[in-house]
Amino acid sequence: MLDHITLHASDAERSIAFYAKALAPLGYIPKAHHEPTIGFGVDDGTPRSDFYVSPMEKPGQTPVPTHIAFRADNEQVVRDFYKAAIAAGGTDNGKPGPRAYHPGYYAAFVLDPDGNNIEAVTDWLHAVSR
Known part of the structure; x- marks a missing residue:
């Protein structure tokens, strides 16, 4: 099951404005503000976001790889x-451990x-067993 996905945009402000309007009929609103990245999620009273728009590191840069997060139990x-x-041949990009995004994020x-x-x-949002 997907937990969230991050789209990297050449003009993040423009893309955030676009998605704020385009996703409104689906009940999505800007929720997670990790400036300059903005997370969108269903307007359900929680801070949970599952679609993020983030800038490329430099204007005109070749698009950065996609970020996909799978939910673990x-x-x-x-x-x-x-x-x-x-x-399977993957390359380490962050060993398992807690992250400072919000409490309980592992x-x-x-x-x-x-x-x-x-x-x-x-x-x-999920049971955490340490």
């Missing part, structure tokens, strides 16, 4: 994902063979 599953992905990051940033995450 617990921290052991995150560690199992990381081990399996590395064994994730691992691996680059796939094309350099896409693949994440497994369990966070405050």
